[in-house]
Amino acid sequence: MRRITRITTVGIASAALALSATACGKSSSEAGSSSTSDSKAVKAAIAYDIGGRGDQSFNDAAYAGLQKAEKELGVKGAEAEPSEGESDADKVQRLTALARSGNNPVIGVGFAYAPAIEKVAKAYPKTTFGIIDDTSKTGPNIANLVFNEEQGSYLAGVAAAKTSKSHTVGFIGGVEVPLIKKFEAGFVQGVKDTDPKAKVLTQYLTQPPDFNGFSKPDLGKAAAQGQLDKGADVIYSAAGLAGSGAIEATAKAGKWAIGVDSDQYMQKGLAAYKDHILTSVTKDVQGSVFNLIKSVKDGKPQSGEVRMGLASNGVGLAASNPAYTKMTDVIAAVEKAKKDIVDGKITVKTTP
Known part of the structure; x- marks a missing residue:
């Protein structure tokens, strides 16, 4: 079942609660009765780019990576949609709520998240942040997932x-x-x-x-x-x-x-x-999202530039x-x- 966490201009505390309650695969009522073991489960989150999930393209590829991590790694996933005409402050609020909810890694889908990730990553140094398609903002806990x-x-x-x-x-x-x-x-x-x-x-x-x-x-x-x-x-x-x-x-x-x-x-x-x-x-946005989540789960989080090109099959031409x-x-x-x-x-x- 599709469960999207929508964060726009709500307060940080309430946003964090909303995220916790709408993690992928759980209804709000189920999340409210989570056990102690559930709270210790590895959690990962993606914040979508303009167009959101359902774009048949970029965002959906990122979601496929999260889905794969849920199925193969037992990760609990959360998603957050963008709002039209939002500011960097809105993105900061969204990423903060995701990090505060215990998600690690938190992945921003698209270069528009760069300023927000730079700011929030400093506030949550123990959380790994991924950003797709940007190398302008770096840090010890930031993975720049980029492609040729x-x-x-x-x-x-x-x-x-x-x-x-x-x-x-x-x-x-x-x-x-x-x-x-x-x-x-x-x-x-x-x-x-x-x-x-x-x-x-x-x-x-x-x-x-x-x-x-x-x-x-x-x-x-x-x-x-x-x-x-x-x-x-x-x-x-x-x-x-x-x-x-x-x-x-x-x-x-x-x-x-x-x-x-x-x-x-x-x-x-x-x-x-x-x-x-x-x-x-x-x-291979799907692969880059999955690999980052796996690296965190394995205790060896990726950081710095992670580039994928033709040589690594990170980009290519489909023949379907x-x-x-x-x-x-x-x-x-x-x-x-x-x-x-x-x-x-x-x-x-x-x-x-």
């Missing part, structure tokens, strides 16, 4: 260029921030290295401090339609929940979409469009669509590019 997104995106560019009939492809970024620029840079380089004459249409949905580009599917849908109208027949979106709108528009037009973060061909919420999801650039697996020339080109990146023959740019 540009490498996976390069492979997507190769696949897009090899698949396109119009020699025009599209990239849609949710919000124009350095992280998403990495996706763009790798994708464009992969396209151009494969087909120098190809045209890459690039659009960002919003600019900071407006982060709706990660959460509004209608924005992604409109952007994709604009690129389709300009002749794009393969569109890659790095836009969280907003990317689902781009996938919908692309699929309805009978063109190819490329997903991100999770294998979006396999996501139930996108089942109606999966035949047009050529592939997805995957990040049977139509894609039949494209032997595309797969051969992707595999060659992967080998060349791992061997150091290709250096992928991190900025456009």
Whole structure:
């Protein structure tokens, strides 16, 4: 059963009680009668990024890691959802409540948690804090879980260029921030290295401090339609929940979409469009969350930069669509590019 702890601007004490009462797998009434042994169980928590659980992408990948830890490690999990338009102070309050409730580790899903984690980690030095997609804030009890997104995106560019009939492809970024620029840079380089004459249409949905580009599917849908109208027949979106709108528009037009973060061909919420999801650039967010939880449980908590790239299968390109697996020339080109990146023959740019 899905149990989400929602913390917005409630007081710290009441928030902590709410978290304790809604740990994954327990109703509030069950939690109220917890035994002493329950209170000593290892607990772990994740605080979701914009879009929350159900985004069919980034947040859901993190949740899958927590689920795996619950099943394989016997960990008691807790979750906390973001609120629209929240401040860093709201994030501090959420993370504080999670730490005060005894969760260890506490994981912030997304770079937006960096300032809050830096502050709360100092207040709870015995708790390990994980942050995904950020290295700007460090500390002895902070694990920076990061990925070479540009490498996976390069492979997507190769696949897009090899698949396109119009020699025009599209990239849609949710919000124009350095992280998403990495996706763009790798994708464009992969396209151009494969087909120098190809045209890459690039659009960002919003600019900071407006982060709706990660959460509004209608924005992604409109952007994709604009690129389709300009002749794009393969569109890659790095836009969280907003990317689902781009996938919908692309699929309805009978063109190819490329997903991100999770294998979006396999996501139930996108089942109606999966035949047009050529592939997805995957990040092993699930594995990074699970590994951090396991390290804490084993008494050897990770800290510092924990980077995952093509060489460690931390990023990659999904091959779930049977139509894609039949494209032997595309797969051969992707595999060659992967080998060349791992061997150091290709250096992928991190900025456009």
